[in-house]
Amino acid sequence: MTTILTRPLGATVRPGKVTLLRVLRSEWIKLRTVRSTSITLLTAVAAMVGLGMLVTHLRAGDLNAREVAHFNGAEVSLSMYRPAQLAVGVLGVLMFTGEYSTGMIHATLTAVPRRLPMLVAKAAVFTGVVLVLMTAASFAAYFGGQAVLSSTHAHLSTHLSDPGVTRVVFGTALYLTVVGLFGVALGAIIRSSAGAIATLVGILLVLPGLGALLPADWAQHIDPYLPSNAGQAVLSVVPDPAMAPWTGLSLFAGYAAALLGLAAWLLKRRDA
């Protein structure tokens, strides 16, 4: 012990400034070195592709003529974004709550005391990883679903060049990424995994259900603008007349941006 002690410290250390690029690298290391990342992302991909193909197969099984008219092979093959969004949302939440629950946040904020670069880096790293992976998963789910359809019900399968299909495939990846950013913001604001996940589920799944209870003349002015309803406008091959696809996704992203803004303000203002 004593021999190690007498060695002068810091022979190799010349730390420079804290830069956004360095904080990005730090957050990238953090994201890839905890198990929850691979668990949630694998869950999301497995749901999208595996469940997607299964559901496509089952739903195409016995359709009557009327149902065939409403069946959309692209939408059905991507419909398992629903369970996948929970996995992605949980990963987003854990970006912050994993640090608050373990006390790691103290070390992080001691290294990056200006705080905001850390939020920016977390959101950026998350967006990069999830967008790339979910784009791949969306394409895999789409092609997997079409492969299932063409082997059994060739008339139901779609092609990427069909109107709206490419938009829906990319839109699914973008929608899932924005859901994850909701999670990141809620995790930073609420700081507890349980609370943030419950709130995320409330916003994504419960709010539209409550909207449906409104009187019809109110509902038409409110329902399309609820976060997940707006975001899911991009997922319809035939655009919803009440909300254009990209307008809806932009509105959804706007809500996420507002929440991230609130998270930034609170992060700067609150005691850690």
Next chain:
Amino acid sequence: MIEAHCLTKRYGSKTAVEDLSFTVRPGIVTGFLGPNGAGKSTTMRLILGLDAPTAGHVTVNGRPYAMHEAPLREVGAMLEARAIHTGRTAYHHLLALAATTGIPRQRVNEVIDLVGLREVASKRAGGFSLGMGQRLGIASALLGDPATVILDEPVNGLDPEGIRWIRNLLKSLAGEGRTVFVSSHLMSEMALTAEHLVVIGRGRLIADTSVEEFTRSAARTVVRVRCPDIDRLKGLLAGPDVTLTACAPYTLEVVGLTTDQIGYTAADHGLTLLELSPQRISLEEAFMELTRDAVEYRSTAAGEPVAARSAS
């Protein structure tokens, strides 16, 4: 160098730190002492900018901590709560922290060896014992080769070997000219490591003194005297700098006089002494006495019925 000016921190109606001013100088180990709940950890959080003070301000090496461009180079800190993600390995934990200021991988390996965690560096920190967690916390603190080292209760959970290691480490860090600020609730531990003491109780400054000075004033001798005619002896010994406490029948505890002085006084007046024995107060007792006084002072200041007290 850490300079705190009139720091006050309130959480709701609870005051954790009140009007605290002190300076921690480089080149020596400064002990930060106080009973549990005295506000030591809060003060350290204020220094690191984790919490914002309600009033007052604190600078590290001349600037608020957050204003430094390379904060890990200025201050290395280990707070009492283990600041480690339980699901990450020790190596990756340090690597992620190092990345924020461009500290090379080589330095990460260097601090791992320094704290003796080589064998468990690739194990997840959640399975670490308290002592291993402390070592990892110290590795994080030393990562940036900081000019100022702040450690909250570093000996907690360490075995005797580890405690000795910490003592030597702190001294060698100070010997290299660094500012070393270490909290503890154990006076005896600080007496062995620190040169200077900042003592707080209930969030207020009680003493800002060298350990030597503190030891000298604390280690005043109490003399125990037993005498059949105790009331007469009491009258003879009374004086401006003398404290007399009756502790048993015919027995006094005298502070401020030596055994010689008491013996001669008694002999001059023909009094028989049945016992005359010096008793040393330990540093720990002196510390407890000091902090107890502060507590009493504070409750009076907070609006106790002072008049009723002085009447009794």
